[in-house]
Amino acid sequence: MHFALLCWDSGVWDRLSPSEQSDAKEAFGTWVRELKEQGVFVSGWPVNEASLVLDGSSVFDLKSFFWGDGLGALFVIECPTLEDAVEYAQGCPTLALKGRVEVRPLTH
Numbered sequence: 001m002h003f004a005l006l007c008w009d010s011g012v013w014d015r016l017s018p019s020e021q022s023d024a025k026e027a028f029g030t031w032v033r034e035l036k037e038q039g040v041f042v043s044g045w046p047v048n049e050a051s052l053v054l055d056g057s058s059v060f061d062l063k064s065f066f067w068g069d070g071l072g073a074l075f076v077i078e079c080p081t082l083e084d085a086v087e088y089a090q091g092c093p094t095l096a097l098k099g100r101v102e103v104r105p106l107t108h
Contacts (some may be wrong), residue, residue, distance in 0.1 A: 002042060002078050003085035006102040007094040009072035016097075027093035028073075035077060040088060044075035072099065076106070 016024065035041035051071075053060045072094065079085055082105060089101045 001080065001082075001085075002076055002106040003082070004102075004104040004106055005075040005077060005085070005089050005092060006071060006104065007073040007075070007092060008100040008102065009070050009094070010097065010099045011070070012097050012099070013072065024093055024097060027096070031091055031093055032075075034091065035075075035088060038088075040077045040079050042076040042078050044073065046073045047071045 013021070013024075032041060032044060047070075075092075077085060077088055079088065082103065085103045085105075089103050092101045094101050
C-alpha cells in the first residue's frame with residue numbers, strides 16, 4: 001500500500017537559525033536515505049508556503065484561511081500496513097521540531 005506522510009510545521013522553522021535549518025535539512029536527507037535503503041520511499045517534496053484554498057467561488061490565501069500549523073512537506077512511502085507506515089513516520093525529523101506527521105493511506 002501507498003501512504004502519504006504529511007509533515008505539519010509547528011511554526012518553528014522560521015524561528016530556527018540558519019545553522020539549525022541546515023541541521024534540520026541534513027536530518028531530512030538522512031531520513032530519506034534510510035527510507036530509500038529500506039525500499040519504502042516513493043517520492044517526497046517540500047511544500048511551498050504560497051498556497052491558495054478554494055471554497056466554492058472564493059479563493060483564500062492559506063495563511064489567512066488557517067491559523068496554526070502549515071504543511072511543510074509531503075512524502076509517499078510504500079509498505080504493507082498502516083502500522084508499518086506509522087513506524088517509518090516516527091523517524092521523521094518534523095517530530096523533533098515539535099511538528100506533527102499525519103499518515104494517510106492512499107487508494108488507487
